[in-house]
Amino acid sequence: MPTRALVFDFDGTLADTESAVLQSWQEVFRAHGTELPLDAWYAVIGTQHTTPAMFALLAEHAPGIDPEALRPKSKARVFELLETLGPREGVETYLEAAKDHGLKLAVASSSSGAWVNPHLERLGIARYFDAVLTGDRHKAKPDPDLYLAALEALKTNAKETIAFEDTPHGVTAAKAAGLTCVAVPNAITESLDFGQADVVLPSFAAKPLEALLGD
Template identity: 90%
Template sequence: MPTRALVFDFDGTLADTESAVLQSWQEVFREHGAELPLAAWYAVIGTQHTTPAMFALLAEHAPDIDPEALRPVTKARVYELLESLGPREGVREYLDAARDRHLKLAVASSSSGGWVLPHLERLGIAGYFDAVLTGDRHRAKPDPDLYLAALDALGADAGETIAFEDTPHGVTSAKAAGLTCVAVPNAITESLDFGQADIVLPSFTAKPLEALLSR
């Protein structure tokens, strides 16, 4: 069955926002005299539980913290770190190639629309996508709901759609929805287990979209 649609995760896949978010949390933990265990980060990466999990873990080291006071501080630091961030290398070439082939495109992200949509605009890639599905309107990954919603929005079948993900939780979500899934880990997730993925690429530049679709 020919490929008719592509669905991309956002954080860490289209842009390496996860590095900035992780750095921000590491800084917060160090300011409170602790180190953020990477195992705890990996346990929630790609889901909707990152912030609550980090505050809960931080409270073990600093019981008197006020999450509501810290929340805007950590958010501001993330945006500061993201000011010069562009799409991951090779992403724009993938999107251009997909548009040339008249493929339908969507974003499926566990993050909120308030996070994803402005970043897509800032990165200059919002116009490529026919639909953007986010975690404030659908159950977050690893639940398959976001991918099922993406298929519905695009009018595509799972068998003719490829998902692109950077975390095992995301791969689980895509596979549960019946999609072929290409894992493209980033520097933060490259050491994780992507055994569920159909294909693992070290980067978007490792294989052009045309070559991927011809497999």
């Protein structure tokens, strides 16, 4: 069955925002005299639980902290780190090729719309997408709800749709919804297990979309 639609995760897939978020959390932990265990980060990456999990872990190492007092500073630091960030290498080429082939496009992200939509605009890629599904309106990954909602929004079915993800949690969600899933890990997630993915690419530049569709 020919491919009619592509659905992309946002954080870490379309843009490497995860590196900035991780750096911000590492700085917060170090400011409180401790290191962020990467195993704890990997356990929640790609889900909606990152912030509460990080604050809970920090509280174990630095009792008496006030998460609400730290939140604005931490958020401001992330945006500072993201100021010069562009789409991941090869992303815009994929999006252009998808439109040339008449494919429908969506974003399925566990993050909120208030986070995802402004970044899509800032990156200059919002115009490519027919739908943007986010974690403030749907159950976060690894639940398949975001992908099921994307299929409904695009009026396509799972067998006609390819998902692109950068985390095992995301791959789990896509596969649970019945989609073919291409994992495109980034520098933060490349060491994780992507055994569930149908294809693993080191970057979008590693294989043209036309070649992927022909496989």
